[in-house]
Amino acid sequence: MGYGKLVSEGGESSSTRHLQSEEEAATATSAKPRRTKLKPIIILAAVLIVASAVSAGVVVSLRNKSASGNGADGVHRKPSRAISRTCSKTRFPALCVDSLVQFPGALTASDKDLVHITVNMTLQRLGKALYDVTDISNLVMDTSSRSAYDDCLELLADSVDLLARSLTSVSPVSGGGARGTSEDVRTWLSAALTNQDTCTDGFDEVGGSKVKDTMSAKVKDLSELVSNCLAIYSAAGGDDDFSGIPIGNRRLLSSSAAEEEFPGWFSKRDRMLLESPVSSIQADIIVSQDGNGTVKTIAEAIKKAPEYSTRRIIIYVRAGKYEEDNLKVGRKKTNLMFIGDGKGKTVISGGKSIYDNVTTFHTASFAATGAGFIARDITFENWAGPGKHQAVALRVGADHAVVYRCSIIGYQDTLYVHSQRQFYRECDVYGTVDFIFGNAAVVFQNCSLYARKPMPSQKNTVTAQNRKDPNQNTGISIHACRFLATSDLEASKGSFQTYLGRPWKLYSRTVVMLSNIGDHVHPRGWLEWNATFALDTLYYAEYMNYGPGAALGQRVKWPGYHILTTAADASKFTVGQFIYGSSWLPSTGVAFMAGLST
Numbered sequence: 001m002g003y004g005k006l007v008s009e010g011g012e013s014s015s016t017r018h019l020q021s022e023e024e025a026a027t028a029t030s031a032k033p034r035r036t037k038l039k040p041i042i043i044l045a046a047v048l049i050v051a052s053a054v055s056a057g058v059v060v061s062l063r064n065k066s067a068s069g070n071g072a073d074g075v076h077r078k079p080s081r082a083i084s085r086t087c088s089k090t091r092f093p094a095l096c097v098d099s100l101v102q103f104p105g106a107l108t109a110s111d112k113d114l115v116h117i118t119v120n121m122t123l124q125r126l127g128k129a130l131y132d133v134t135d136i137s138n139l140v141m142d143t144s145s146r147s148a149y150d151d152c153l154e155l156l157a158d159s160v161d162l163l164a165r166s167l168t169s170v171s172p173v174s175g176g177g178a179r180g181t182s183e184d185v186r187t188w189l190s191a192a193l194t195n196q197d198t199c200t201d202g203f204d205e206v207g208g209s210k211v212k213d214t215m216s217a218k219v220k221d222l223s224e225l226v227s228n229c230l231a232i233y234s235a236a237g238g239d240d241d242f243s244g245i246p247i248g249n250r251r252l253l254s255s256s257a258a259e260e261e262f263p264g265w266f267s268k269r270d271r272m273l274l275e276s277p278v279s280s281i282q283a284d285i286i287v288s289q290d291g292n293g294t295v296k297t298i299a300e301a302i303k304k305a306p307e308y309s310t311r312r313i314i315i316y317v318r319a320g321k322y323e324e325d326n327l328k329v330g331r332k333k334t335n336l337m338f339i340g341d342g343k344g345k346t347v348i349s350g351g352k353s354i355y356d357n358v359t360t361f362h363t364a365s366f367a368a369t370g371a372g373f374i375a376r377d378i379t380f381e382n383w384a385g386p387g388k389h390q391a392v393a394l395r396v397g398a399d400h401a402v403v404y405r406c407s408i409i410g411y412q413d414t415l416y417v418h419s420q421r422q423f424y425r426e427c428d429v430y431g432t433v434d435f436i437f438g439n440a441a442v443v444f445q446n447c448s449l450y451a452r453k454p455m456p457s458q459k460n461t462v463t464a465q466n467r468k469d470p471n472q473n474t475g476i477s478i479h480a481c482r483f484l485a486t487s488d489l490e491a492s493k494g495s496f497q498t499y500l501g502r503p504w505k506l507y508s509r510t511v512v513m514l515s516n517i518g519d520h521v522h523p524r525g526w527l528e529w530n531a532t533f534a535l536d537t538l539y540y541a542e543y544m545n546y547g548p549g550a551a552l553g554q555r556v557k558w559p560g561y562h563i564l565t566t567a568a569d570a571s572k573f574t575v576g577q578f579i580y581g582s583s584w585l586p587s588t589g590v591a592f593m594a595g596l597s598t
Contacts, residue, residue, distance in 0.1 A: 077107060079100070079107075080106075080107050080108070082114060083096075083097060083100050083107070083109075083114065085111060086114045086118075086232055089231055089232060089235040090228040090231040090232060091228070091231060091469070091470075092227060092228055095221060095224050095225065095228065096118075096232075099125075099221075099225065099228075100114070100117070100118065103117060103121045112236070113172075115170055115232055115236045116171050116172060118229050118232050118233075119163060119166050119167045119229055119233070120171075121225075122163060123164060125222065126163055126222060129219050130153070130156040130157060130160055132218045133149075133152065133153065133156065133215060136149075136211065136214050136215070136218075137149075139211060141211050142357070143356075143357040144207075145212070147202070147206070148202035148203045148205065148206050148211075148359050149215065150362075151199060151202045151359055151361045151362060152199040155195035155196070156195070156199070156219075157331070158191075158192075158331055158397070159192040159195045159196065159226070161331060162188040162191055163189075163192055165184075165188055166180070166188045166189055168180075169181075169185050183473070183580050185233060186230070186233065186234060186237075186471075187399065187421055187473060188399075189226065189229055189230040189233060190230065190419070190441075190472040190473055190474055191397070191420045193223065193226045193230060193469055193472060194419040194466075194468075194472070196226060197466070197468055198418070199215075199219065200216075200223070202359040202361055203215060203216070205354065205359050206357075206359065227469050227471070230469065230472065231469075231471050234471045264576075264583040264584050264594075265400045265421075265583060265587050265588055266402070266584065266586040266588025266590060267312075267586070267587030267589075269312065269587075270312060270337070271588065271589030272589055273312070273314065273337065274402075274404055274588060275589060278316065278339060278341065281314060283315065283316035283339070284305075284314050285305065285313070285315045285316070286315075286318065287315065287318060287322075288318045289318070293316075297324055298315075298338075298348065299324050299327060301315045302315075302327065302328070302333060302336070305333055307332040307333060308332055309335045309336075310335065311335065312335050313335055313336050314337050315339070316339050316340075317338055318340075318341060318346065319340070319341040319342075319345040319346055320346065322348050322349065323350060323351075324348075324350075326350070326352065326367070327348065327350075327365070327366045328364075328367040328368070329369065329370045329373055330369060330370060331370055332370065333370040334370045335370075336372070337374040337375075337376070338374070338375045338378060339376045339377060339378075340376065340377040342377045343377065343378075343379050343406065343407040344379055346377065346378045347379040347381060348366050348378060349365060349382075350363075350364075350381075350382055350383070350393075351365075351382060351391070352364075352382070352384065352391065353382075353384035353388035353389060353390060354390045355388045355389070360390040360392060360413055360416070361395070361418075363382070363384075363391050364382075364392040364393070364395035364416060365382050365392070365393050365394065366380050366394050366395070367394075367395040367396070368397070368398045368401065369397040371399045371400055372398070372399075372400050373396065373398035373402075374401070374588055374590075375402075376404045376405055377404075377406065378406050379406065379408075379409065380406065380409070381393050381410065382411075382414065384411075385411060386412065386455045386458075388412075389412050390412055390413045391411065391412060391413060392413050392415075392416045393409055393415065394415050394416070395416035396416070396417060396418060397419045398422075399421055400420075400421055400584050400588075401420070401422045402422075402424075403422070403423075403424045403425075403427055404425050404427070405427065406424075406427045406428075407429075408427060408428070408430070409428075409430045409431075410431050411431055411433070411435070412431065412433040412434065413433070413434055413435065414430060415431070415435060415436045416438050417437070417438035417439075417442045418438045418439065418440060419439055419440050419474075421441050421579045421580070421584075422441070422443075422579075423442070423445070423575065423590065423592065424444045424445070424447055425446055425447070425592060426447065427448075428450060429444075429447065429450065430452055430486065431450075431452060432453075432454035432455075432458060433459070433460065434461050434463070434502070434504070435451075435461075436449070436462060436476065437463065437465070437504065438466065439465065439467055439472065439474045439505075440474060440476075441475060441578060442475075442476055442477065442579070443478075443479060443573075443574070443575050443578060443579055444476070444477070444478045444479065444481055445479045445480055445481070445575065445592055446480050446481065447482070449462055449478070449481055449482065449483050449484065450484050450485070450486050451484070451485050451489055451498045451520060452486045452488065453488040453489040453492060453496065454496055458496070459496065459497045459499065459527060460489075460496060460498035460499065461498075461499050461500075461501055462483065462499070462500055463500065463501035463502075464501060464504040464508075465504060465508040465509055466505040466508065467505055467508055467509050468506055470537075472507070474509070475539070476501075476510045476511070477510075477511050477513075477578050478510070478513070479515070479574065479593070480515060480593070481512075481516075482516045483518050483520075483549065484518050484520075493519075498520045498521050499521065499522055499526055499527040500517075500521060500525050500526055501526055502527040502528065503528075503529045503533065503535075504529065505534070506534050506538075507538065508534055508538040508539075509538065509539040509540070510539075510540050511540070511542070511543070511564075511570075512541075512543075512545055513542065513545065513564070513570050513573065514543065514545065514596065515545050515546075515550075516545070516547040517545050517546070517548070517549035517550040518548060518549050519547075519548035520549065522549075523551065523553075523554035524554060524556050525542070525555045525556060526540055526555070526556050526558070526561065534560070535559060536558070536559040536560055537560060538561075539560055540558070540562070541561070541563070541564050542555075542564065543563075543564035543570040544564075544570070567596055571595060571596055574594065574595050574596060576594035576595055
């Protein structure tokens with residue numbers, strides 16, 4: 001379903017969703033071309049090898065059943081009953097049929113086989129798109145277009161990896177290799193869809209250009225194809241779903257109180273690492289600005305860490321303020337743990353904003369996409385200030401990510417919980433407009449969420465969740481936290497309104513439960529994005545909150561807003577059920593409640 005440009009209450013479009021005051025024109029500057037085709041060619045070859053290897057047995061079998069075949073010979077083919085049934089479950093059925101009838105083996109495939117075939121077909125289309133977009137890498141682009149273009153390349157490469165892992169997991173003939181669970185696959189497909197959305201949003205932010213038009217043509221239909229893939233997989237899984245929240249296939253929660261202090265992905269060693277004093281931890285890499293460590297900069301430490309590590313790599317960042325340009329833990333840097341000397345002592349800082357003619361995605365002072373990312377006892381900040389609008393302090397798109405005892409400080413768009421499964425415990429998050437935003441499946445537990453004094457005419461919104469598809473297993477769950485006002489807002493809270501959230505995309509989902517809500521939060525609780533947009537498709541809920549701002553009598557009356565009255569309904573948004581944390585968090589060592597309470 002296309003939304004076009006959605007204009008919010010403040011007059012912004014969906015791509016410039018956070019601006020609540022006047023925009024300034026970005027000055028276009030030229031950037032030198034700087035990419036070659038070698039890497040994308042290698043990626044495309046790898047995609048085809050993976051797809052062929054896991055598909056060969058099925059495709060050969062299906063081809064033998066069809067005398068006429070269904071290759072790309074230009075002949076219009078009539079869909080089989082299985083294809084018609086399967087595609088009827090998607091949001092884009094016509095595209096689903098058109099893409100499948102031309103794919104080898106699909107016409108004679110069963111409903112079950114079409115799950116694997118759809119993932120295979122989508123992976124190959126993503127791989128080809130990644131190769132095709134390199135055709136314009138040598139164009140002269142202004143700074144903003146180059147930023148959006150680079151984002152799309154990174155996001156496409158990440159999506160190829162996510163679809164490849166999904167294909168390995170759903171293939172009936174896959175031999176060897178790690179296979180993900182049903183929730184892994186839904187997470188990976190959800191993240192791939194979010195990646196496509198982010199790519200599109202980035203070009204919407206920088207405005208019309210030849211680059212944008214060319215990119216749009218080359219990635220045409222990718223978002224819809226991934227959406228169809230997710231819908232078909234979700235339907236085949238047969239999971240019972242509560243407004244898109246998977247509640248089937250649950251792992252039994254541990255009866256051990258000690259293990260329930262941490263979500264299940266964490267190993268016993270990681271649990272010990274998160275609770276141990278720094279002096280007792282043997283770090284693999286020590287970052288120290290005075291030269292008494294392994295390296296002097298965090299960038300050097302990330303570069304030095306091995307790729308695709310299966311063991312925990314510990315990077316100890318000694319006290320100091322580290323201001324390095326766009327630090328990023330990329331997809332290949334897995335299982336990295338960053339340990340600092342404490343909030344306010346180890347500070348990772350940056351000042352990029354959209355006023356530097358880059359996308360919101362590109363403004364992050366620190367970003368992490370490598371699976372198994374952990375941060376402990378660190379402050380992440382973006383000092384650009386409220387007048388620079390979108391300016392991200394921390395962006396996380398890593399699966400099984402944990403941020404523990406950290407401060408995340410900014411104004412607008414402070415924390416970008418971009419995608420995949422994330423957990424935040426005992427963190428302080430500061431901001432104004434949409435200061436926690438994104439489309440991860442994320443739980444905040446025992447955190448303090450501080451609204452700051454915004455710019456004149458602005459309204460504070462704690463969350464802006466951007467779930468765009470009903471089959472995505474994503475959302476923001478805020479559990480046993482505190483909604484607080486900083487001293488500057490406290491002194492003038494009568495002049496500014498603060499809300500728990502507003503819907504960035506059509507199926508926005510946020511739940512607040514068992515939390516203390518201060519009196520700076522408006523009695524309505526939630527803010528419209530633009531008139532009636534998403535009010536009947538969003539899922540916002542509250543459960544047993546307390547404090548002066550928690551009264552429900554004047555809350556919004558939207559169709560998508562819910563007051564939860566039973567522990568059974570609220571439990572669907574806990575660590576154990578919403579992010580399946582009891583299967584991965586114990587290995588990390590961070591304390592957590594698997595259910596509503598210990």
